[in-house]
Amino acid sequence: MNDQDMKELLDFSLAQKALLRQKLRHLPVEDKVKILALMQRQANQIRRATGRPTKPEWSWTAVGLALDSPPPTPGSLLAALGIYKYAQAEQHSDTDRFKN
Numbered sequence: 001m002n003d004q005d006m007k008e009l010l011d012f013s014l015a016q017k018a019l020l021r022q023k024l025r026h027l028p029v030e031d032k033v034k035i036l037a038l039m040q041r042q043a044n045q046i047r048r049a050t051g052r053p054t055k056p057e058w059s060w061t062a063v064g065l066a067l068d069s070p071p072p073t074p075g076s077l078l079a080a081l082g083i084y085k086y087a088q089a090e091q092h093s094d095t096d097r098f099k100n
Helices: 003-025 029-049 077-082 083-099
Strands: none
Touching: 029 077, 029 083, 077 083
């Protein structure tokens, strides 16, 4: 990669980061908390994979996601992150575990 390509890649990356920050800035607090809950789970997945102890996570119901929660608006940041699908899959596996 030459210097011009590197500069274009850097400029594109910085522009995407600025766009993401703008989207995050306009989200309601409730949605930001849902993103934090997802980030807690991702961090704990990394901890488990590397053999380190996990940290506490907020439950999906504590952040306002239940099995009967409506899905996010298509094209929204929450839809792009897949938080609702992740939460529902995790909640379904929890209810299945308690049935057995």
